Amino acid sequence: MLRQYELVERVKEYAPEADEALLNRAYVYTVQKHGTQKRASGDPYFSHPIEVAGLMTDLKLDQETIVTALLHDTVEDTLTTIDDIRKNFGPEVARLVDGVTKLSKIEQMPENERAAENLRKFLLAMSEDLRVLLVKLADRLHNMRTLHFIRSPEKRQRIARETMEIYAPLAERVGMYEYMREMQLLAFEQLEPEAxxxxxxxxxxxxxxxxxxxxxxxxxxxxxxxxxxxxxxxxxxxxxxxxxxxxxxxxxxxxxxxxxxxxxxxxxxxxxxxxxxxxxxxxxxxxxxxxxxxxxxxxxxxxxxxxxxxxxxxxxxxxxxxxxxxxxxxxxxxxxxxxWAYKQGGSRPDGQVGWLRDLIEIVDASHDAEELLEHTKLAVYQDRIFAFTPKGALFQLPKRATPVDFAFAVHTDLGAHTVGAKINGRHVPLRTPLSNGDVVEIIKGANSEPQLSWLGFVVTGKARAAIRRAVRQKERAEVAEIGSKLFEQIADQLPAKIGKKAIRAAVERLELADEEDLMFAIGAAKLSDRDVMEALVPGSTVDLPEAPRDGRAVSIKGLTAGVGFALADCCHPVPGDRIVGLRRPGEVVEVHVIDCFTLARGFDTDWIDLSWGDRSHGAVGRLRIVLYNRPGTLAEVAGIFAKNYANALYLEQVERDDPFHTYAVDLEVQDLAHLTRIVSALRASEAVAEAERV
Missing domain, CATH: 3.30.460.10 (Beta Polymerase, domain 2)
Known part of the structure; x- marks a missing residue:
């Protein structure tokens, strides 16, 4: 372990103007705060931050980075706070220590989620200051050097895998090959000991x-x-x-x-x-x-x-x-x-900006932790090829990259409007892999948009993230369009004419972002009609009867008085269907359509002959609808529901295979005849390729 005067001498060798008192104060501070804490090796815990600081001196980094290395575990592992660091060592060191601490506070998370969150915080912290990453990489390298002292094989394997999958590739991406090679070697020893x-x-x-x-x-x-x-x-x-x-x-x-x-x-x-x-x-x-x-x-x-x-x-x-x-x-x-040996004032080194900007864009576009992990791994791990624009601009891409990957690498808007491509002057399919030295010309379309099918061949994280975001936005717009149609039906039931002022007030009462958010919530069945009516005109639903829930507006003949029942979700029976009940010990009777596939599985349960009661009305029927991928098709379907007085309770896009989009829809209908009329109307529509009851 480096002694105090040795660490200061190392820094003074390459930075004579360094604040010796600051370095001494940080060294003593970390020793005092970590006190009697021990590492798995039995060494005093403070030996770790001191060795990390030593690694930073090998890189000839500035005094703020050395101090950050000395203090990087104090907030996480002692009673020290960021305010304490700021008070004793200044705002810049406090910001850097806070950045490193945020990267470390995820040890208790599930492995995939932890790895994804690690990446997210890495990228965001790097966007602020690359020195946060340099300290964290040195921290991981020293931990890998002492990994063999950890008794648990599972923990050693987890740390080694995380190092191989995240830290070593990031070290490579910032050009720290010495760190990368040593991390890979130490992780390889744990992950594949025989090899x-x-x-x-x-x-x-x-x-x-x-x-x-x-x-x-x-x-x-x-x-x-x-x-x-x-x-x-x-x-x-x-x-x-x-x-x-x-x-x-x-x-x-x-x-x-x-x-x-x-x-x-x-x-x-x-x-x-x-x-x-x-x-x-x-x-x-x-x-x-x-x-x-x-x-x-x-x-x-x-x-x-x-x-x-x-x-x-x-x-x-x-x-x-x-x-x-x-x-x-x-x-x-x-x-x-x-x-950093030549940079003044903590400016960001040239060269990291391009790929780091792409990674930050991936963070913004990713929908969840696993998607972020997938996209970022694609962005940092793969070997490279070089391709050129017709004007000679050079872009580096992973092997097996396609013209779509190239277009998104040039600019997200170019990728979004791609309709075709030429490689070395020849028209090629968009899924064609690029080779080293190819000249790629992207053909744009003013009204084109990313296609879900592109996910089958693109390889860059940036392209996949942008495509998925565009597809989600389009789906959201389509659901919001349905919501707009349903909103008109809801508004017609109110005693007053609904204007923009009432809509803005409803958005605020429902704690939504804007009017589009309201229409999406209605279309996605996240809000009931009563919720929307009450938000638009408070008090308007007081005299309305409660909407039927879970089919309880129906009555069933053949059940003993007081016996509960539930309409099965697998076949969605509606009044008019021939029905049968399944009785399981300790459960309510499950009502199925007589030809439901569930019944064919031969459950070892009692069957009960049932029929609909005289007052049965209002149940939920499920439809499978295949629409042509054209503007306005969803709105036309919503119009058919409205004309037939059917309320859409649930809508989900279950398949997207251009030029067709397949949806599952739950409709609140009166009976089988009502549902049959709606299916017939859908089949007659030019917007609908197929419509059938599930």
């Missing part, structure tokens, strides 16, 4: 049997470049165990079939020397076609720059070579964190 042990063992065997072959190859590369007058540093290593395992899984091959286990880095003095070195290596050794990548002229989204190539060494051995300047290497290993 980890096998691969590490095989690498040790190769290392001992080759007798320094890595060093020998590195020397050969350096000599070849020196002969051409290029001064370089060359280092070699076996590939990362997790990288090897991932390649084995993707290619479905054994360890022995992986030919490019060795990787070498060549550090030059200038970008020009990078390309000169590449030429020398390709002249000296044969390179593997299709394995060359130029990330210097076209950097990755996170700012990563390097040349990648694979050489065939001594006839059979494949070795991967990465060529970059020393400055590129420093920025590549620590990514956006490295920029």
């Amino acid at each position: 980890y042990a096998t691969i590490v063992g095989r690498l040790e065997q190769i290392r001992s049997s080759e007798g320094g072959q890595v060093d020998a190859i590195a020397l050969k590369v350096k000599q070849a470049l020196a002969e051409d007058g290029i001064r370089v540093e060359v280092s070699g290593r076996e590939k990362h165990p997790y990288s090897i395992w991932k390649k084995m899984a993707e290619r479905h091959v054994s360890f022995e079939q992986i030919t490019d286990i060795m990787a070498f880095r060549v550090h030059t003095e200038s970008p020009e020397d990078c390309y000169r070195a590449l030429g020398v290596l390709h002249r000296t050794w044969q390179f593997v076609p299709g394995r060359f990548k130029d990330y210097i002229s076209t950097p990755k989204t996170n700012g990563y720059r390097s040349l990648h190539t694979t050489l065939i060494y001594q006839g059979a051995m494949r070795v991967e070579v990465q060529i970059r300047t020393r400055e590129m290497h420093r920025l590549n290993e620590f990514g956006l964190a490295a920029h």
Whole structure:
């Protein structure tokens, strides 16, 4: 563990103007607040925030970040409050500590929900200040280094899985490859212990049997470049165990079939020397076609720059070579964190803005926690390809991305109005996967809108989130349109003419957002007619009889006096149907239509012959209606209900397969004849493709 004076000296080495008193005060504060708390390893708890602060000094981050690292667990794990932090260390440190604390307060949530909420808070906190993420990544890295001290295998696995699925990819997206690789390695050891042990063992065997072959190859590369007058540093290593395992899984091959286990880095003095070195290596050794990548002229989204190539060494051995300047290497290993050494005033490093803006947009568009998790994983995890607009603008997308993904990457409005696409000048289907270097032209339609079927082939989180949001908005508008028709029926029953003033007052009384929200609530059957009438004209429902509920306005012959009954939800019997009752011990009699599928299952229960009573009227019938996907079709259906004096109690879109939309509708009807007339009227409508009773 770093001692107090050692931590201060580290900061003063790269930031001589740092406030030494502030650093000392924060160090002492965390030691005092955590007091006698212990970690699973048995070490004092305060050793953890001090080590996290040490990791931040390795990145040469500013004093506010170092202080935040020292204090990051005090609010969560001690009696300290954010106000205490603000009072003792200032508003900026308090804001950063609060951001990190919010990312940590989710350990008791269910796993999927916790992971999704983690992502949501990550993204929103990052949008405010990237340093929140840097501290949290260092916090997770140190926790992973001590993960083996936790006794519970289930807890170790959960933390490792969360690290592999969320923290390591986010470290990669901000270019912190050293953090990413170590997190992956430590998580891999917990998640796949047998595979980890096998691969590490095989690498040790190769290392001992080759007798320094890595060093020998590195020397050969350096000599070849020196002969051409290029001064370089060359280092070699076996590939990362997790990288090897991932390649084995993707290619479905054994360890022995992986030919490019060795990787070498060549550090030059200038970008020009990078390309000169590449030429020398390709002249000296044969390179593997299709394995060359130029990330210097076209950097990755996170700012990563390097040349990648694979050489065939001594006839059979494949070795991967990465060529970059020393400055590129420093920025590549620590990514956006490295920029903070040169930034003043806490400004956001350039380079993170594009993908971070997309992620924040996904947060806004996601409907629930699981959807957010799905979309964000798509946004941060996948390998990249490069595609161009006709004017030459470059966009990075995941592999298997389509023109629709490309359109949404350019702009959400462009994606929403896409009707067609050209790839390299040729018209193609919208589901066509893009390849590296494609020039993509998107064809817009003024009145077009996202289609639900696109979800079958788009791969980016941004596209999926935008499509789902647009589909939900369209469905909401259609339900609100039905609500408007039903509202007219409700208003006709009132003693006074209803104007805008009365509607605004009703919206306020019902605690809704606006008039559209009211129409949607009516269309979705979230409000009863009485609720709406009372909100429009208070006191207007006093003399109205209560609306029938659960079919209790009907009477049933064949039941002993006092025996309760319920109309079955599976077949929705209405007066006029032939009916039968199912009697189960301790339950009310369940009334079914005689040909209900439920009866065919052969329940071991008593059947009772039933018939409708003389005063039976008013029950709920369910319809399945298939509409053409055209403007106004739902309104026309609502009009048919109104003309036939039927009240829609429930409506749900159950299937969407353009050009048809299928709905389930529950109607309050008088009897079977009434329901039959409505079905006939629906079938006669040009808006309806099919209508049938369920």
